[in-house]
Amino acid sequence: MKIAIVCYPTFGGSGVVATELGIALADRGHEVHFVTYRQPVRLDLLSQRIHFHEVHVPEYPLFHYQPYELALSSKLVDTVKLFGIELLHVHYAIPHAYAGYMAKKMLEEEGIYLPMITTLHGTDITLVGKHPFYKTAVNFSINQSDVVTSVSENLKQRTLEFFDIKKEIEVVPNFIDISKYENPSYTDCQRSSMAKDDERIITHISNFRPVKHIPDVIHIFNKIQKEIPAKLVMVGEGPEKENAEFLCEQLGIMDKVHFLGNSNEIDRILCFSDLFLLPSKAESFGLAALEAMVNRVPVISSNAGGIPEVNIQGVTGYLSDVRNVDEMASNALKILKDDATLEKFKDNAARVAKKFDILNVLPLYEAIYLKAYKTR
Ligand code: GMT
Structure with missing residues (x-):
């Protein structure tokens, strides 16, 4: 046609x-x-x-x-x-x-x-x-x-x-096109460019609009990094970005957060990510979460809108009520606490993503x- x-x-x-x-x-x-x-x-x-x-x-x-x-x-x-x-x-x-x-x-x-x-x-x-x-x-x-x-x-x-x-x-x-992930267009996943070997990499990708609850992303990460070595990678541009940078400065975590701006190659960032954060106030679907999952990245999200149709509680990650930053952080730590648990969630994320x-x-x-x- x-x-x-x-x-x-x-x-x-x-x-x-x-x-x-x-x-x-x-x-x-x-x-x-x-x-x-x-x-x-x-x-x-x-x-x-x-x-x-x-x-x-x-x-x-x-x-x-x-x-x-x-x-x-x-x-x-x-x-x-x-x-x-x-x-x-x-x-x-x-x-x-x-x-x-x-x-x-x-x-x-x-x-x-x-x-x-x-x-x-x-x-x-x-x-x-x-x-x-x-x-x-x-x-x-x-x-x-x-x-x-x-x-x-x-x-x-x-x-x-x-x-x-x-x-x-x-x-x-x-x-998502699963075949792209079976034969990625790049061969090297440059994890070392973002974090040290013992650090977990946590990622958020969005248009930084108020609906994404960007301050919650920062607060969740702040709680995580107090417990385990970690870095936060923030991808995207939008009206909340400056406030987010300011909040990181205030919390004294600027050296642990990378603001990368917009990227056309999110798979190259997701390939070394250990966890994806999506605490949105509303989300009809959450394509970013699905893109994370297909890259073997578990998701900590709110339970807003259609997210529960993508991120499966206790399987591909965890979902909490909107704004429940404490629970999101403690669930994140549950996933990140040891390599075996993280691997299990990573495998699940990739398996469920295949449905789409x-x-x-x-x-x-x-x-x-x-x-x-x-x-x-
Ligand atoms: O909010 C965004 O990320 C942008 C927005 C858009 O219109 O492009 O995303 C909406 O459509 C996506 C694709 O269907 C969904 O995955 C997003 O969940 C949805 N955003 C919201 O509902 C807030």
């Missing part, structure tokens, strides 16, 4: 999932067209079957807000007509489902029917989407999608709770595409 994918091109999980899905679809013989305002960060290879179309939004002084949705829907119409696109898959409802609906309507005027699949990712529902300023339009555009999918059962339930959804929501979990192999998830999307296509 010829499929257009709309997503955020940034480091966030929804953009990563959309990009990896597009690449996998192209591998299966589909023709994939990414339509977004920048080349997605994980899309480094364009080919005959992977195209990128940039949405330009020229600055005009009259506009206090530049009309991205307008530019996106126009670009979609042009791309569909030029390349004979048969299906549109939008990731993250705001404003993509809305722009997609406008594109559909414009195309209908010309006798072209474009089925639209909307994948809900989390904050488009739980944080931003349900805000009264957006809710009406988000509700409308979800209901106008031909198929709606959600990345976890929990997010499906939250969507039904917050919105008046007339469509069936199909749960299609996020995924792209080979199991891709056919679910392909079946949905076929169903949506048949509604033409």
Whole structure:
């Protein structure tokens, strides 16, 4: 099929999932067209079957807000007509489902029917989407999608709770390409660059937004490092980063914390990590936790949202109530206390991660595409 994918091109999980899905679809013989305002960060290879179309939004002084949705829907119409696109898959409802609906309507005027699949990712529902300023339009555009999918059962339930959804929501979990980990693109895992041999390496990766509870990450680590030699690796950029650096300074642990900024090669960091921290306030799925698990890294997390569908209590790590920093730290120490226990959790993490192999998830999307296509 010829499929257009709309997503955020940034480091966030929804953009990563959309990009990896597009690449996998192209591998299966589909023709994939990414339509977004920048080349997605994980899309480094364009080919005959992977195209990128940039949405330009020229600055005009009259506009206090530049009309991205307008530019996106126009670009979609042009791309569909030029390349004979048969299906549109939008990731993250705001404003993509809305722009997609406008594109559909414009195309209908010309006798072209474009089925639209909307994948809900989390904050488009739980944080931003349900805000009264957006809710009406988000509700409308979800209901106008031909198929709606959600990345976890929990997010499906939250969507039904917050919105008046007339469509069936199909749960299609996020995924990872297991084969990449069986044959990694790098050969050396440079643990010694981060810590001494006797130190445990604890990692957190996120966009450093308030929802990630970054101060909790620091406090959990502070408690751990008081008991055992350890280093904390913080990967990502975002509004909470400066406060986090300041907090480490205040706690006197700056020499034990590495702030690495954004990275496109998180597997090279996760390969030497012993534990992953995800104490988020909300998380529809927790793709970062899954990426840790596939790299054999157990997870200490909150039990928010869809995390329990990924991190299994007592098996791949431990889950605690949001903000229960004491329990998260003592569970972390349980896992890290000796090599045998750590190895057991590492093995479990990798085993459970395999459930989310792209080979199991891709056919679910392909079946949905076929169903949506048949509604033409
Ligand atoms: O919060 C983030 O990490 C970014 C956000 C996004 O929209 O990219 O992530 C959401 O989508 C991911 C992919 O489906 C999920 O794994 C994250 O749990 C979800 N974030 C939240 O729900 C807060």
